[in-house]
Amino acid sequence: MSSPVNVSELSAVDKERLAQVGIDLSMKNRCGTYLQMDQDIVQAECGESGIEVLSYKKAMEKYDWLKDYTWKVVSPEKDDITRYVAAQKDPKGYVIIAHKGSNNMIPVQACLYLGNDKIQHVHNIIIAEEGADLHIISGCASGSHAGKGGAHYGISEFYVKKNAKISFTMIHNWSEDIEVYPRSASIVEENGVFLSNYVCMQPVKKIQMYPTATLKGANSVARFSSIVVSTPGSHMDLGSRAILEAPGASAELVTRAITKGGTIISRGHISGKVAGTRGHLECKGLILKDGVIYAIPEIEGSVVGTELSHEAAVGKLAKDEIEYLMSRGLNEVEATATIIRGFLDVKISGLPESLQKQIDASIDVAEKSGF
Amino acid sequence: MLQIKNLSVNVGDKEVLHDINLSIGEGETHVLLGPNGSGKTTLLMTIMGFSNYTITKGKILFKGEDVTAMHAHERAQRGIGMLFQRPPTISGLKLGKMLTAISKTKDVNIPELAKSVHMDKFLERDINKGFSGGEIKRSEVLQLMLQNPDFVMLDEPESGVDLENISLIGTTIGALLEKDKHLIKRRKSGLVITHTGYILDYIDADKGHVMCDGQIRCHGNPREILKDIKQRGYKECLECRHP
Numbered sequence: 001m002s003s004p005v006n007v008s009e010l011s012a013v014d015k016e017r018l019a020q021v022g023i024d025l026s027m028k029n030r031c032g033t034y035l036q037m038d039q040d041i042v043q044a045e046c047g048e049s050g051i052e053v054l055s056y057k058k059a060m061e062k063y064d065w066l067k068d069y070t071w072k073v074v075s076p077e078k079d080d081i082t083r084y085v086a087a088q089k090d091p092k093g094y095v096i097i098a099h100k101g102s103n104n105m106i107p108v109q110a111c112l113y114l115g116n117d118k119i120q121h122v123h124n125i126i127i128a129e130e131g132a133d134l135h136i137i138s139g140c141a142s143g144s145h146a147g148k149g150g151a152h153y154g155i156s157e158f159y160v161k162k163n164a165k166i167s168f169t170m171i172h173n174w175s176e177d178i179e180v181y182p183r184s185a186s187i188v189e190e191n192g193v194f195l196s197n198y199v200c201m202q203p204v205k206k207i208q209m210y211p212t213a214t215l216k217g218a219n220s221v222a223r224f225s226s227i228v229v230s231t232p233g234s235h236m237d238l239g240s241r242a243i244l245e246a247p248g249a250s251a252e253l254v255t256r257a258i259t260k261g262g263t264i265i266s267r268g269h270i271s272g273k274v275a276g277t278r279g280h281l282e283c284k285g286l287i288l289k290d291g292v293i294y295a296i297p298e299i300e301g302s303v304v305g306t307e308l309s310h311e312a313a314v315g316k317l318a319k320d321e322i323e324y325l326m327s328r329g330l331n332e333v334e335a336t337a338t339i340i341r342g343f344l345d346v347k348i349s350g351l352p353e354s355l356q357k358q359i360d361a362s363i364d365v366a367e368k369s370g371f
Numbered sequence: 372m373l374q375i376k377n378l379s380v381n382v383g384d385k386e387v388l389h390d391i392n393l394s395i396g397e398g399e400t401h402v403l404l405g406p407n408g409s410g411k412t413t414l415l416m417t418i419m420g421f422s423n424y425t426i427t428k429g430k431i432l433f434k435g436e437d438v439t440a441m442h443a444h445e446r447a448q449r450g451i452g453m454l455f456q457r458p459p460t461i462s463g464l465k466l467g468k469m470l471t472a473i474s475k476t477k478d479v480n481i482p483e484l485a486k487s488v489h490m491d492k493f494l495e496r497d498i499n500k501g502f503s504g505g506e507i508k509r510s511e512v513l514q515l516m517l518q519n520p521d522f523v524m525l526d527e528p529e530s531g532v533d534l535e536n537i538s539l540i541g542t543t544i545g546a547l548l549e550k551d552k553h554l555i556k557r558r559k560s561g562l563v564i565t566h567t568g569y570i571l572d573y574i575d576a577d578k579g580h581v582m583c584d585g586q587i588r589c590h591g592n593p594r595e596i597l598k599d600i601k602q603r604g605y606k607e608c609l610e611c612r613h614p
Contacts, residue, residue, distance in 0.1 A: 284462075319422070320459045326443040327419050327453055328473045328518055335444070338472045342464025342497075 014113075014143050020365055021139030021171040022358040023111045029354055030137075032108040034094040038117040044094065050102025051134065052095070053110075056123055059095035066095065069125050073157045073185040073214070081153050081181045085121045093122035093155070098132035098164070105352050107135040107169075114142040114150050114178065124156040128164035128192075135352050136166070140180070141173040149205075151179040158186030160194045162217065167195040169355045171362055174204040176233055182209040188249075190217030195350055196240065198226040199359055201366035203234050203262075210239040210267060215277075219248035225346050226255045227359070229366055230262030230291060239267025239296075244277035244306065255283040256344050259291030268310070269298040275305025285314035286343060337367055372397045372522055372560040373418070378429035380417050386427065387413050388585045395522070398557035400548055400574055402593040403564045405582035406605045411564045412456065414582070415524045418562075419453045420446045433522065452520025454511040454544075456527045456564075460499040466510060467494030474517045481517075488513050488543060489536075504531015505540075512543050523547055523561045529569045541573030548574055568597045583608045 010018075015025060024030050032046025032053040046053040060066055076086035085091070094110055114120045128134040142150065152174075160166050166186075174180060188194045194213050213222035224240035242251030257264045270279035285293035299308040317339060325335035344363050348356065373395045380388040388410050395401050403411050417424040418431060420443035430439040438446050461469075470481050485491040488509045499507055508528055515523065528544060529537055545551065549559045550573070563570060571593060579593030581600075588608050589596070600608075 318459065321461050323421050323443050324455070324459050324461070325469070325472070327421075327447055328469075328514055329444055329447040329475075330472060331444045332442070334472065338469070339461060339464060342461055342468065345463045345465070345468075 017141045017143075017173055018111060018113070018139060020362060021111070021141050021173045022137045022169070022362075023109055023139040029106060030109045031104050031106040034096070034108075034110040035113070036092060036094070036111065036120075036122065037113045038115050038120055039092055041092065046108060050099045050132070051104055051108065052097045052099070053108055054095045056091050056093040056095055056125070059125070066125065069127060069157060069159060073187055074155050074183050078183060082155060082183055084119075085123055085153050085155050088121055091123050093124045095125045096127070096134065096136060098128045098134035100129040101131045103133040105133070105135065107137045107352065107355055110136060110138045112138070112140045112152065112154065114152055114174075116143075117150060119151045119153060121153045122155065124154065126156065126166060126168070127159045128161060128166045130161045131163045132161070133165045134167075135355060136168050137355055137358060138168065138170040139173070140170065142175050142178050149177040151181065154182045154184070156182065156184035158184065158194065160186060160188040160192035160220070162190045162192065164189075165193040165195075165350070167197070167351055167355065169197040169351070169359065170199070171358070172198075172200040172204065172207070173202045174207075176203045177205050179205050180207040182211070184209070184211040186211070186213045186222070188213060188215045188217060188220040188222060190246070191219050192217055193221045193350065194223070195348060196222070196224045197348055197351065197359065198224075198228070198238070199362050200236070201227070201229045201362055203231045204236065205233065206235045208237040210241060212241040212243065213251065214243045214245060215249035215251065216245050217249070218246045220246060221249070222251045223348070224253045225348050226257075227344050227346060227363065228255070228257050228264060230257070230259045230264045232261035232291070234262035236263065237265040237267075239265075239269070241269040242271070242279060244270065244272045244279060245274060247274055247276035250278040252279070253281045254346055256346055257283065257285040257293050258340065258344070259285070259287050259289070259293050261289045261291040263292040264294070266293065266295045267298075268296070269300065270308050271300045271302070272306025272308050273302055275303055277306045279306075279308045281310040283312040284343070286340070287314065287316055341367055372399070372434060373562075374432040375418070376429050376432070378417070378431065379427045380413060381425045381427050382413065382423060386585070388417065391429070391587055393580065393587065395560050395562060397560060398549075398554065399577045400561040400563065402571065402576040402579040403562060403582060404579060404596060404600060405608070409582045410585040411582050412526055413585075415453060415526055415562070415564065418524060419443055419451060447518065447520070450521035451524070452515050452518045452522070453524040454508070454515055454526060454528055456530065458499055458507065458511065460497065462497055462500065464498050465495055466490070466498045469498050470494070470514065470517055473514060477517070479517060484516055485513055488516075488539065505533055505536045508532050508540055509536070512540055515547055516543070519547070521559055523559065525561065525563045525570070527564050527566065529565065529567055537569055541570055544570070545573045550574055568594075571597070581608050
């Protein structure tokens with residue numbers, strides 16, 4: 001077995017990779033940290049009162065009731081990935097609990113870093129108790145020295161209680177030889193808000209995920225936003241699903257996808273099961289170089305009084321838009337970058353400014369390398 | 372400032388402009404009149420350098436330099452600017468971001484400038500998305516203020532603008548064309564397409580040209596030509612084959 005990686009041993013390049021996914025090793029703008037290198041938990045702490053950041057194992061020892069939150073929204077029998085993680089004798093991952101009424105606008109950071117191992121597995125449980133506000137930035141990256149292939153299996157179960165809110169911003173920075181299989185689901189109770197943001201602008205061999213939010217409580221809200229760029233050799237099978245099970249529940253699924261030669265499958269599914277629910281699904285794709293964007297939007301209404309809509313478009317950059325900017329003095333490269341930047345500019349309401357800035361910053365990095 | 376010599380232009384396979392000659396001196400503003408579909412906008416788009424408009428014959432000289440083969444941004448950088456009648460909507464691109472991109476390194480207070488044409492509330496809006504006719508024109512004028520071109524082309528600057536805003540747009544365009552400066556000191560030139568002539572109250576044009584079927588048919592005093600057209604329409608212009 002390879003020797004464990006420590007933060008202090010990280011090269012400047014790796015530190016930079018972590019910074020790019022929003023991980024602040026100095027902790028300046030973060031209220032808590034969970035850092036896992038391969039299978040080693042390097043750090044699990046939180047300075048904010050009312051919020052606990054624990055390793056999965058410690059959390060299970062500390063709170064007996066957590067067993068009621070384990071494998072409850074994601075089934076261990078779902079597929080090979082869940083079976084693999086469920087079979088682990090020494091489970092890894094984190095548990096973040098925002099206790100009743102706690103309110104932190106400063107995000108907790110969770111970093112899952114793949115260095116030497118073949119398969120990194122995690123099982124995460126995130127709970128916002130009644131009235132709590134919890135913001136998490138999850139940065140996932142592989143070491144610059146990886147180069148040998150590897151995979152990340154991640155199970156995440158989210159529980160948004162009555163009047164609570166979770167925003168979960170996940171930024172990926174893997175590499176060409178890494179396969180990533182997140183399996184996540186959430187339950188949102190009355191007046192709860194679940195925001196899930198996903199950004200991946202860097203190469204990955206394969207990523208497959210389809211997080212699901214079940215809106216069980218009246219007037220609960222789920223918003224999924226994804227901003228992805230697929231480079232040659234990357235296969236990204238992404239989706240999000242919202243199941244509207246209570247009156248007043250609403251969901252919005254927004255995707256901006258760009259291919260520079262890779263494949264993006266953009267799935268989306270909203271199911272309206274009771275009256276008084278609303279959902280909108282939007283996928284916009286740009287094909288910059290020959291690649292595939294396959295949008296599969298599904299809306300499923302099964303009762304009178306659910307209002308669902310979808311909008312999907314895949315195309316190229318419009319010449320008249322580029323030339324319009326050129327007539328203002330921008331050269332073709334600048335004009336193109338300005339338009340793409342606008343295309344990716346999805347403002348997420350309810351997200352703390354620092355996290356919006358982090359999303360913008362990862363787009364900046366991609367912009368500097370010429371998208 | 373601008374010289375167009377024997378210019379013929381195709382859009383697709385069809386020749387739309389035939390053998391155009393036009394010369395606009397420094398400090399001069401000319402007006403381009405003509406019925407719908409006569410080729411006025413095509414001429415402006417060709418001068419700006421849009422790639423859909425293929426020059427098959429002739430050339431365009433700007434400040435003595437041949438710009439015929441140049442891209443739009445090279446012409447813009449040399450001082451050609453245009454107010455579009457129907458600019459495209461760019462989804463996601465905020466007006467404020469576009470203005471920042473145009474201004475590049477220039478040290479300007481964009482919100483302050485936007486306020487002067489009542490566009491400060493639009494900086495966070497997608498450019499031209501859901502803008503009214505008047506808002507589009509104010510956004511265009513605002514972009515031109517940042518660009519500050521030496522040669523300003525205006526494609527129907529008053530269309531869709533309410534009476535209250537015509538004065539604002541007219542005065543701002545007047546300033547772009549240095550109409551506030553004495554004739555001797557004026558360096559900026561312009562070419563304006565108008566149907567109503569309202570804009571002429573603000574920019575005192577020097578010459579008028581009438582375009583019909585892709586040709587410039589006659590020249591003269593802009594107000595006189597406009598008066599003539601208002602009384603008699605374009606019928607005689609269309610019949611006039613020998614300017």
